[in-house]
Amino acid sequence: MDIQSVKLRFGIIGNSEKLERAIQTSLRVAPTDISVLVRGESGTGKEVIPKIIHNYGHRKHKRYIAVNCGALPEGTIDSELFGHEKGAFTGANSARKGYFEEADGGTIFLDEVAEMPLQTQVRLLRVLETGEFIRVGSSKTLKTDVRIVAATNKDLEEEIQKEKFREDLYYRLSTVTIQLPPLRERKEDILLLFRKFAVDFSEKYNMPIISLTDESMQMMINHSWQGNIRQLKNITEQISIIEKERLITKDLLLKYVPNIDTKNLPAIINKHSGNDFSERDILYKVLFEMKNDLFHLKSLVLDIQGKNGVNMSADNAAYLQQIQSEGQTQWGGNESMAPINVPASNNNIVSISSPSEYHDSVEVEESLSLEENEKQLIKKALKKHRDKRKLAANDLGISERTLYRKIKEYDI
Numbered sequence: 001m002d003i004q005s006v007k008l009r010f011g012i013i014g015n016s017e018k019l020e021r022a023i024q025t026s027l028r029v030a031p032t033d034i035s036v037l038v039r040g041e042s043g044t045g046k047e048v049i050p051k052i053i054h055n056y057g058h059r060k061h062k063r064y065i066a067v068n069c070g071a072l073p074e075g076t077i078d079s080e081l082f083g084h085e086k087g088a089f090t091g092a093n094s095a096r097k098g099y100f101e102e103a104d105g106g107t108i109f110l111d112e113v114a115e116m117p118l119q120t121q122v123r124l125l126r127v128l129e130t131g132e133f134i135r136v137g138s139s140k141t142l143k144t145d146v147r148i149v150a151a152t153n154k155d156l157e158e159e160i161q162k163e164k165f166r167e168d169l170y171y172r173l174s175t176v177t178i179q180l181p182p183l184r185e186r187k188e189d190i191l192l193l194f195r196k197f198a199v200d201f202s203e204k205y206n207m208p209i210i211s212l213t214d215e216s217m218q219m220m221i222n223h224s225w226q227g228n229i230r231q232l233k234n235i236t237e238q239i240s241i242i243e244k245e246r247l248i249t250k251d252l253l254l255k256y257v258p259n260i261d262t263k264n265l266p267a268i269i270n271k272h273s274g275n276d277f278s279e280r281d282i283l284y285k286v287l288f289e290m291k292n293d294l295f296h297l298k299s300l301v302l303d304i305q306g307k308n309g310v311n312m313s314a315d316n317a318a319y320l321q322q323i324q325s326e327g328q329t330q331w332g333g334n335e336s337m338a339p340i341n342v343p344a345s346n347n348n349i350v351s352i353s354s355p356s357e358y359h360d361s362v363e364v365e366e367s368l369s370l371e372e373n374e375k376q377l378i379k380k381a382l383k384k385h386r387d388k389r390k391l392a393a394n395d396l397g398i399s400e401r402t403l404y405r406k407i408k409e410y411d412i
Helices: 003-010 017-029 048-055 077-082 118-130 156-161 167-173 187-205 214-222 228-242 250-256 279-307 314-331 355-361 370-384 389-396 400-410
Strands: 036-039 064-068 107-111 132-134 141-143 147-152 176-179
Touching (some): 048 064, 118 132, 118 167, 187 228, 279 370, 389 400
Antiparallel strands (some): 132 141
16 A cells, blocks of 8 residues: 555655654554554644555445543443433433443543543453453343554553553554654654645635745754644644744744754653643642641650750750751741640650750651652542532542542542
């Protein structure tokens, strides 16, 4: 099969070796029924590969269905994929076929497959292994014959380590893996893509075609393009509509890509701003709070020792002064450092001869389980907002869908 004719048919622009290898692999696996996993960053055009596989395979006259797993709510994804019976849940007024039943004999493209809940992953694994599935609310086993092509922009090996993706499903899906290169690894294609988009938008909006100066061209080629082809297309469209000048200089280009003239250094992308925290951020917050509590406890124990008439060594006195001073700095003087009033008696005296002995003799039983601390935070947020999950999710800095999954996972 001629790769150029495939590019023309599906509107693929580019001549890079990595891109052509991905297309060639797609054509080779198309006549078979093996599962294919398409990997690549967001915006690299992963949705084109399953279309090539379907249209050049023996299932091309059957249905092709593309499903965005990340866009389906966790509570209804099983119904969407496998169908449901009448009365299976509230609002199920009639029986409905799922995508796997509708696509029998054809191809299903599962985009963002890493977003699929674990329970649904189990059902998908059964379809891959036996071709069998059960509608929601039914006990009858149905059969389907579909070709499955999946895609993801996530590191599935890392998701497996986090226990968010099943390892057995990963190996079933990735019989053949096709990797689409990011735009920064296709530098020879950047100007080709820009010209194609410029022509398309010129025709669409009935405007003269925009072009680049030599300096602008070099800046485009050297830019990292974190959003890949999608970002390049959006910027080309913006410039085509907004700018009256048709020759795009460096200064004009900087208006739309402010960092385009910076060197390609490793980028630190701040995905979370304001109150939008990731689960990892929440866990860090818990650990820092635990550290502050332990710090406060050290100060109180030594303070109790002094208030109850226990002779402190010079080291202990210096240590108490040090941690109280650090506490003032750490808490900004707002944290109460008042000692606890404990009656002076032999049973209440803590005798410590040195700071090192204090560390050896005093142990604080504090759970260091990340899951347990995360569970407690979720409980507090739900209690604070009277079980209103949307408000609790906003307070925790996670999506409502993630909160729903965590509630089920921790049986809260």
